[in-house]
Amino acid sequence: MKKQATLLGIVLSVLLCFSFVGCTNEKIGEEEDPTKTQLYIGNYDGGIGTTWLYEAADRFEEKYKDVCFEPGTDKKGVQVHVDPDKNVYHGYNLINNLSSIDQQIIFTERAYYDEYLASGKILEVTDAVKKPLTEFGETGTIEDKIPADQKAYLQRDGKYYVVPFCKTFAGIQYNVDLWDQNGYWILSDGEFSTPGSTPAEEPRSNGPDGKAGTYDDGLPATYDEFFKLCDYICETGCVPFAWTGQYIQQYTGYFNWSLYADFEGAENMRPNFTFAGEVDDIVTGFEGGVPTLETAAITPETGYKLHSQLGRYYALSFVERLMQGNPAKKFQYYTNKSMGQTYSHTAAQEDFVKSFYEAKPIAMLIEGTWWENEADSAFASAVKTNGESASRQNRKFGMMPLPKATEDKVGEPFTVAEQYDSYIVLNANLKGKQDLIDLAYLFVEFVCSDAEMVKFTQSTGLPRALDYTMSEEELSALTYYERQVWDINTGAEIIYPYSAANIYRNNTRSLGFGYDWEATVSGRPYNTPCKAMAEDRITAQQYFLGHAITESAWRNLYSADF
Amino acid sequence: MKRTGQRRRRQYLFFLALLALPLLQFAVFYVGVNLNSVLLTFRNYSYDDGYTWVGFDNIRRVLISLGDSAAMRYAIRNSLLSYGVSILGTALALVFSYFIYKKMPLAGLFRVTLFLPSVLSAVVMVLLFKYFAENAIPAIVEAVSGQTITGLLSNSKSALPTLLFYYLWVGFGPQILMYTGAMASIPESAVESAQLDGITPLKEFWYITLPLIWPTFVTFVIVGLAGLFTNQLNLYSFYGGGADASTWTIGYYIYKSATQGKLPEYPELASLGVLLTMVTLPITFGAKYLLERFGPSTD
Numbered sequence: 001m002k003k004q005a006t007l008l009g010i011v012l013s014v015l016l017c018f019s020f021v022g023c024t025n026e027k028i029g030e031e032e033d034p035t036k037t038q039l040y041i042g043n044y045d046g047g048i049g050t051t052w053l054y055e056a057a058d059r060f061e062e063k064y065k066d067v068c069f070e071p072g073t074d075k076k077g078v079q080v081h082v083d084p085d086k087n088v089y090h091g092y093n094l095i096n097n098l099s100s101i102d103q104q105i106i107f108t109e110r111a112y113y114d115e116y117l118a119s120g121k122i123l124e125v126t127d128a129v130k131k132p133l134t135e136f137g138e139t140g141t142i143e144d145k146i147p148a149d150q151k152a153y154l155q156r157d158g159k160y161y162v163v164p165f166c167k168t169f170a171g172i173q174y175n176v177d178l179w180d181q182n183g184y185w186i187l188s189d190g191e192f193s194t195p196g197s198t199p200a201e202e203p204r205s206n207g208p209d210g211k212a213g214t215y216d217d218g219l220p221a222t223y224d225e226f227f228k229l230c231d232y233i234c235e236t237g238c239v240p241f242a243w244t245g246q247y248i249q250q251y252t253g254y255f256n257w258s259l260y261a262d263f264e265g266a267e268n269m270r271p272n273f274t275f276a277g278e279v280d281d282i283v284t285g286f287e288g289g290v291p292t293l294e295t296a297a298i299t300p301e302t303g304y305k306l307h308s309q310l311g312r313y314y315a316l317s318f319v320e321r322l323m324q325g326n327p328a329k330k331f332q333y334y335t336n337k338s339m340g341q342t343y344s345h346t347a348a349q350e351d352f353v354k355s356f357y358e359a360k361p362i363a364m365l366i367e368g369t370w371w372e373n374e375a376d377s378a379f380a381s382a383v384k385t386n387g388e389s390a391s392r393q394n395r396k397f398g399m400m401p402l403p404k405a406t407e408d409k410v411g412e413p414f415t416v417a418e419q420y421d422s423y424i425v426l427n428a429n430l431k432g433k434q435d436l437i438d439l440a441y442l443f444v445e446f447v448c449s450d451a452e453m454v455k456f457t458q459s460t461g462l463p464r465a466l467d468y469t470m471s472e473e474e475l476s477a478l479t480y481y482e483r484q485v486w487d488i489n490t491g492a493e494i495i496y497p498y499s500a501a502n503i504y505r506n507n508t509r510s511l512g513f514g515y516d517w518e519a520t521v522s523g524r525p526y527n528t529p530c531k532a533m534a535e536d537r538i539t540a541q542q543y544f545l546g547h548a549i550t551e552s553a554w555r556n557l558y559s560a561d562f
Numbered sequence: 563m564k565r566t567g568q569r570r571r572r573q574y575l576f577f578l579a580l581l582a583l584p585l586l587q588f589a590v591f592y593v594g595v596n597l598n599s600v601l602l603t604f605r606n607y608s609y610d611d612g613y614t615w616v617g618f619d620n621i622r623r624v625l626i627s628l629g630d631s632a633a634m635r636y637a638i639r640n641s642l643l644s645y646g647v648s649i650l651g652t653a654l655a656l657v658f659s660y661f662i663y664k665k666m667p668l669a670g671l672f673r674v675t676l677f678l679p680s681v682l683s684a685v686v687m688v689l690l691f692k693y694f695a696e697n698a699i700p701a702i703v704e705a706v707s708g709q710t711i712t713g714l715l716s717n718s719k720s721a722l723p724t725l726l727f728y729y730l731w732v733g734f735g736p737q738i739l740m741y742t743g744a745m746a747s748i749p750e751s752a753v754e755s756a757q758l759d760g761i762t763p764l765k766e767f768w769y770i771t772l773p774l775i776w777p778t779f780v781t782f783v784i785v786g787l788a789g790l791f792t793n794q795l796n797l798y799s800f801y802g803g804g805a806d807a808s809t810w811t812i813g814y815y816i817y818k819s820a821t822q823g824k825l826p827e828y829p830e831l832a833s834l835g836v837l838l839t840m841v842t843l844p845i846t847f848g849a850k851y852l853l854e855r856f857g858p859s860t861d
Contacts, residue, residue, distance in 0.1 A: 092822065114609040115824050245716060249804035340713045341800070342696045506608050506826040509819075518633065518807065525633035525807035535718055556626045560606050560616070 036079040037069040039439055042103035044091075045084035047370030048166055052459035053082050053107065059455075060446050069439045078439065091421060095119050104430050104440050107165055109422040113154065113498075114505050116425065122161055123426040128441035129160040135442075136449035145448065145466035153498035162423035163444055164465035167489065169399070169416040170254040173365045173372075175356060176396035176480060182236045184363070185218035186225060192232055193218065208401050210411030215487050216401045221410045223314075226403040227321050227333075233363045234331035241322065241334040242351055243366035245343035249516075249528045252319070254419065255366045256529060257513050259315035261417045262402040263409070266493045269417075271298040272306050272511070273499035281310035286541060300503040300562035303511075304554035307547060314405035316529055316540035316547075323533040335362065339534065345371075350378040353395070357386050364400070368419070369485045372397060373460050397481040399488055414492040417513060422465060457482070463489040503561035510557070519546035602832035607825050620833035637810040640722065644793050644811055647726045648786040651733045656779065658734065659741035660767050673738070680735025687732060688799040695724055718806040725795050725809060732796075737782055744775040773858035780853045788846045791838040792816070812838060 032038055041057070043050045057080035065077040088097050091110030098106075098121040116122050129142045142163060146154065150164055179185055185193035186205045193202050204218030220226035230240040243251050261269050264281075271277040280295040282305045291313055296305045325332040337343040337351070345367070352365040353375055365371065372392065382390035389395075401414040424444055430437050446452060453464040454474050461482030475483060497513045504511055518527045521542050526532040529543055549557075606616045628634050658676055662669045679687050696713030703711050711717075714724040748771060756770055772779070797805045797814040803822055805814065812834075819831055 112824060118609055118825055247802075247804060336710065336712070339716050340696050341716045342693055342713070502608060502610060506824075509823055509827060520632040523632055525631075525636055525810075527633075527807040528804075531718060531806065535712075553630050556623050556630070560619075561608065 030081060033079045035075055036077045037075050037436075037439060039078055039080045039105070039436075039443060040103045041080060041082050041443075042089045042094075042101065042106040042108075043082060043084045044089040044094075044106075044108045045086050046090075046109065047168075047368065047374040048109075048460050048462060049373055049376075050082060050084035052456050053084075055455065055459060056447055056452060057082055059452075060443060063446075064442075070435050080443075094425075095121065098122070098427055099429070101427070102429070104427050104436065105443060106425050106427065107422075108425060109166070109420040111162070111421050111423050111425065112508060113162060113421065113423070114508075117156070117161055121428050123428050123430055123437070123440075124159055124161055125163055125424075125426055125441070125444060126159045128444045129163060131441070131445065133445055133449055135445065136451065138450060142445065142448045142466065145468060147465075147467060147494075147496060149496040149498065150465070153496070153500055162425050163448060165422040165424050166420075166460075167418050167463045167465040167494075168369045168420055168422070169258070169485075169488065170251070170366075170368045170419060171258045171402060171416065172255075172400040173352070173367050173481075174398050174400045175352070175361065175363055176398045178238065178356060178361050178363055179218075180396075182233075182238065184229060184233065186220060186229065187218070192229075208404050208410060209414065214491075215398075215484055216414070219400055220403045222403050222407055223318055223321065223405055227326075230322075230333045231326050231329065231331055234326070234329070234333070237359075238361045238363050239335050239355075240362075241338070241364050241366065242348045242362045243334070243338045244345035244348045245338050245340040247345055248338070248531065251345065251366055252528065252530045253517055254368070254513070256315045256319065256517055257417055259318050259402060260309075260311040261495050262415045263311035263314050263405055264309065265412060265415050266495050268309070268311070269415070269495050273497055273501070273504050275300045275303050275499075275501045275503050279306070279309060282306075283308045283310055283313055283544070289541070300501070300558065301555075303503065303558070304549040304551055307549045308544075312547065313540065313544045316543050318405070319529050320533050320540040320543075323530050339531070346374065346378070349375040350381070353378040353390075354382050354385075356395075357382070357390070369399060369462060369488075370460075372479065372481045373462065393479055395480075397479075398484045399481070401488070401492070414488065415495060416488060416492050417495045417497055418465065419497075419513060457486065461485060503558055506561050507558060517547065519543050521546040599832040599835055602829045603836045606829050609826070616829075620829050621837060624830060624833045624837055633807045633810060634812075634815070636808055637812045637815050640795065640809065641791055641793060641811045641813065643722075643726065644729060644795050645786060645790050647730050648733060648793075649783065651730045652737060652779065652782050652786070654730075655734050655737035655782075656741060656772070656775075659738050659745060660771060662738065662742055663745040663771075664763065673742075676731075676734040676738050678735070679732040680739070684732075684796075685799060688796060691728055692800060715800060718808055721806055722809050725797065725800070729795055740778050740782070741775060744778045745771060748774050776857050780850070780857065783853060784846060784850050787849055788842060789813075790842055790845075 041053065043053050061078055061080055067078075068076050069078060083103060087093055088101065089103075089106050089108050091108050091112065094106060094108050094111060095115060098119070129146075132139060132141050143151070143160070146164060154160055154162065154164070181195055183193040183195040183197065185197075185199075185202075187193055188203045188205050190205070193204070199217065205221065206212050207214065207216030207219045208221045209216050210221070220229050233240045243255075268279050268281065271279055275298055278295060278297050280293070282294050282296045283291040284294050285292050291310060293310060296302060298306060322333050335351070338348070348365060349367065349371055352362050355362045376392065379390065379392040379395070382395075404410050404412065424447070426437075426440050426444070430440060447456070448464075448466060450468045453466065453468045454470055456462075456464055457470065458474065458477045461478060463486060470486065475486060478486060499505070510516070516527050517529050518525065519529070519532070520526070521532070521536075521538050524536075526538070526543070526546070529538075532538040532543060533540075603620055604615060604617060605613045606620070607613050628638075655676075658672055662673050682690075692715060695715050699714055700711050703709060712720075714720045752770060753766065756766055761769070791812040793811055794813040794817055795809070795811045797809060797811065798817055803818050805818075816831055816835060819827065823831065
């Protein structure tokens, strides 16, 4: 018995050793090269992926292979270890993990800046942000590339603690191939195009921007045109919309914000974050179904009025029409799967990509701009069954500038909201290790150089959250969809949902670009408008009125901050 | 004498070493955390000013919110409903356990069906049930009636009943394990003697089995009551942070808000927790007293 126990003890000890070894390998990813300085990088491996970082790390290693980063040692060059993970480096979790991980630089998203500052777990990056990028053939600094709204928010007493990373938008993604094939383009005479026709053969309408010769030509300019198009899509045997059912609240919630932002425009949206200024479209009631409006000065005390801003009503009215479909013709504008809890965002992406070759193609997808990058495996699978023409490079998708709620809004610029608080942060575990801090700064400067940002966009199809340009030649490497995202990035008005206002910073979860669109209708709470409208036939007006906040409720929630 | 003292000292050291880690863990993660929660109730946090004392302001705000918010009213209702279901589950678990204990027909099948959810990981179980409720049930309904229905967990009208059913079902495992264990320890002589006197199975359950396993029963009732406002009804496992507002429980609301919340939001959540503890505490102790005082006697 004693012998057996001893044997068992030895076996368990050996197994334990193996498990330790396993942990080490997993964490590091590759064997350490003792002749080089080690740099550990963590990456939130979401829609943007990690391929771009592996590529950047290789270039960095190559560029500095002969440089010694630790004076007084024989080490030459740098070995970059990249660890991709969806949980550890996600903004919510990262803050708890920072003290216990080895990673020195982390690319993350949904990292709430003030929370990170309060934790004291990140390192100041001012030196890297303000240093001229001469090393990379540039004269300016990273600071010069940070958009003004971001700069005002990120700079604290002249210091920076994070560097903006990636810029993403949410909205309607559409299948351009299907538009061409079925003739979904709207012509200048208001009719739909002939399948397979070109703009030269049939001039297209000007689209929501009201200008000819731009990327939105032939797309619906107003909500009315949009839903007429949805009817037409149904008539041709296709499904207008899909979105994830598993994350329905998040994805459709962000979509509501996009509709809201596009209606209001940057100026009218800004008080939602700054709680300062004046807005001229606060709904005070409805007369015969038409909203009556007033102008209101917005301060932290009167912030509740923004819950009754006209843009919210129009966003809800769009969702109502989308969920209602066309009862007279028995058209439903979305796939049933989108209302199911097991329909993930990747499943929706796959259906969007592959349904083109099936009986009922899906025309549009509610998603973020990262979707095409995230759907790489769906494209690969489509290539297997349908040949090379189904590849990501050969397929044509677009991001649709949102149609305008009313005719008089046509011609106003497309307004999109930047999302996800995506940053580069340096772990405070570097504190006291000046050589490594300098190396980390250098890597940050490297990935923020224009050349590297161009390569990032070419690899992921997404713009970085800093200002830079791309030449026509560089843009030619992008897919059709990526090119459209770039056009939106450079042509649309971009809202940065950040502000230094106390009330906003202290209550971002409830006041920020979250996905909660809470309302109380007939005593019942709702938080997902599209579900309320589909299941309980709640109207946009009912939802909007139930979404309003009273002054007393507002005071109760936020008076500590004013 | 000296050797005995040394041995005792070593024994004390051994027990101390054995208990040190769990005690430390208890002190940090239970006492410390709860103490901090109580302190937070009376403080506010802002990123610029840090913590400030605000007296009972947080409690006042939470009380107003509880009255104002339909979501909170639904959450309280659902928490109470969940407890009602857990009581029903306890009663049913007793019956099933008795069924198994008496080795009645199909007792083995009952044991496997009801205990299975406890054997599998909670996440796996949730995933299996989710696919069953979302995909299998609509497919069956369509095959039988030709009607298309939304998944039971997606449709907000059927979501709560489905969640309650799941909660009831997965709750059987541990209860049945404990009850059958307690029933197995009932002296056979007492049962045989009653059977010789011609006792019916129902009377045997009422007069012999239930009194003898009463402490186990009381434990489940009291533990359920203590967790009245922390019970999430598995919402986070099913929906993450995106559950329909009409299905929320207080436990889910607090958990979701704490995981997604920021430092300035914690004081209000802590206040809600403290407030609900003040409600739960007397109810729990009162129920314990009443159940022990008026429960069946073994005499």
